[in-house]
Amino acid sequence: MKIMKFGGTSVGKPERMAQVMELITKDQEEKIVVLSALSGTTNALVSIGDAMASSNKLHAKELIDKLYTHYVEFINMLLKVDSTNKKGLKVIDEHFEFLYIILKISFNDALNKDILAQGELLSTKLFCLFLEENGVDHIFLPALDFMIIDSNDEPQVIAIREKLKKVLVQYPGKKLFITQGYICRNAKGEVDNLKRGGSDYSASLIAAAVNATVCEIWTDIDGMHNNDPRIVKTTMAIEHLSFDEAAELAYFGAKILHPASIWPAQQFNIPVKLLNTMQPDAKGTIILKEAESNGVKAVAAKDGIVMIKIKSSRMFLAYGFLRKIFEVFEKYKTSIDMITTSEVAVSVTIDNTEFLDEIIKELTPLGEIEIIRERTIISVVGNKLTLDKELLGKLFNALSDLEIDMVSYGGSNHNVSILVPTQVKNKSLQLLNKGIFGLD
Ligand code: ADP
Numbered sequence: 001m002k003i004m005k006f007g008g009t010s011v012g013k014p015e016r017m018a019q020v021m022e023l024i025t026k027d028q029e030e031k032i033v034v035l036s037a038l039s040g041t042t043n044a045l046v047s048i049g050d051a052m053a054s055s056n057k058l059h060a061k062e063l064i065d066k067l068y069t070h071y072v073e074f075i076n077m078l079l080k081v082d083s084t085n086k087k088g089l090k091v092i093d094e095h096f097e098f099l100y101i102i103l104k105i106s107f108n109d110a111l112n113k114d115i116l117a118q119g120e121l122l123s124t125k126l127f128c129l130f131l132e133e134n135g136v137d138h139i140f141l142p143a144l145d146f147m148i149i150d151s152n153d154e155p156q157v158i159a160i161r162e163k164l165k166k167v168l169v170q171y172p173g174k175k176l177f178i179t180q181g182y183i184c185r186n187a188k189g190e191v192d193n194l195k196r197g198g199s200d201y202s203a204s205l206i207a208a209a210v211n212a213t214v215c216e217i218w219t220d221i222d223g224m225h226n227n228d229p230r231i232v233k234t235t236m237a238i239e240h241l242s243f244d245e246a247a248e249l250a251y252f253g254a255k256i257l258h259p260a261s262i263w264p265a266q267q268f269n270i271p272v273k274l275l276n277t278m279q280p281d282a283k284g285t286i287i288l289k290e291a292e293s294n295g296v297k298a299v300a301a302k303d304g305i306v307m308i309k310i311k312s313s314r315m316f317l318a319y320g321f322l323r324k325i326f327e328v329f330e331k332y333k334t335s336i337d338m339i340t341t342s343e344v345a346v347s348v349t350i351d352n353t354e355f356l357d358e359i360i361k362e363l364t365p366l367g368e369i370e371i372i373r374e375r376t377i378i379s380v381v382g383n384k385l386t387l388d389k390e391l392l393g394k395l396f397n398a399l400s401d402l403e404i405d406m407v408s409y410g411g412s413n414h415n416v417s418i419l420v421p422t423q424v425k426n427k428s429l430q431l432l433n434k435g436i437f438g439l440d
């Protein structure tokens with residue numbers, strides 16, 4: 001069994017859906033195909049939710065109307081046979097009726113998650129109609145029947161495996177299953193999601209749950225590049241990465257992968273391939289247990305970081321001081337990305353600022369607190385980085401004219417991270433492209 005996940009751009013146009021059909025029917029291997037929402041849909045649903053949350057129902061209605069028109073135009077190009085076209089329109093009407101009903105009732109967070117789920121439900125149902133129209137035998141697999149998260153919002157592979165097994169045994173001999181990425185049920189049984197970009201995470205979780213031969217992530221670029229192609233002019237695809245390297249890149253901002261999407265595949269040792277739907281013959285990136293070579297592979301950037309400096313009021317770092325600090329972050333389920341210490345002070349960074357006020361309040365008795373916002377972590381990722389004696393020199397030379405707030409080296413053998421003001425992020429990535437990779 002293999003897993004093939006197609007992202008928003010890969011299903012965002014009728015002709016792309018035709019390419020996806022071609023790719024998933026190339027061989028007879030059993031497969032679960034995981035689809036994202038059509039590109040732009042989840043953003044539109046987020047805006048609809050935001051408009052409703054701020055009681056701007058008129059604007060929400062305008063956005064729903066616009067999205068509805070988009071979908072009608074989409075199926076008119078996708079589904080050419082009258083009977084399937086009618087079924088397509090029925091699917092769209094059902095889902096949009098739901099959105100229009102929500103306009104009339106009082107809005108809450110659970111309802112917002114229902115709104116966000118509509119994109120993947122629509123894309124998979126419409127794609128299945130397209131397969132039907134083309135005579136491709138398949139099974140529609142509702143992700144909400146098996147994709148679950150626990151009370152800490154964490155997916156557990158074994159629990160997903162049990163549920164998925166029960167669903168799959170109902171279809172002996174079937175080879176092609178289509179399901180939704182991103183959406184899941186939470187511990188309360190409500191519709192929830194795996195956060196933005198979560199379809200990659202769904203694919204990896206399903207791959208781990210069924211012990212797949214491979215988890216293929218099909219997107220709009222030919223694999224993981226050495227730098228962010230949206231910001232840097234010349235980037236190149238990386239052929240091989242280890243799970244550790246890929247996990248660091250995903251966590252530290254390489255948008256091609258959801259931040260948590262590597263661990264399920266890593267835990268169950270399932271190879272992950274990053275492939276380009278528009279260029280299916282390109283090599284792409286293969287992610288396996290072992291690194292193929294040592295040294296730097298790529299840089300990535302993670303925005304929205306806040307730095308918290310805590311200066312000990314006793315002017316020395318007594319034992320127990322760090323524990324007290326960590327306990328505050330643990331209490332508010334806020335993970336720390338970077339940490340540095342000196343004799344009298346500790347600096348940490350966080351990206352989840354939901355409980356920042358509470359955290360500051362509880363840290364204040366421990367010392368003087370300083371908050372520095374609008375920061376970006378730039379991570380240089382590779383294998384056995386400490387062996388590269390020139391790396392730090394190149395890194396600091398490249399950034400010598402820029403302000404650096406923090407440096408983290410040696411935490412793992414795969415990563416050197418620096419914290420910079422977000423306004424110099426693009427410049428930093430460009431300078432590192434030249435300084436480390438010799439590219440423009
Ligand atoms: P999908 O909709 O298929 O999930 P995403 O937009 O989430 O696709 O991810 C693919 C995009 O990630 C690429 O188009 C590219 O602009 C961006 N990206 C950012 N950093 C990298 C990187 N290091 N390598 C490849 N792509 C990257």
Ligand code: ASP
Pocket residue numbers: 007008036037042043119181182195196197198199200
């Ligand atoms: N549709 C969701 C999003 O846009 C999930 C995904 O595409 O991976 O975030």
Ligand code: MG
Pocket residue numbers: 007197200255256257258
């Ligand atoms: Mg994505």
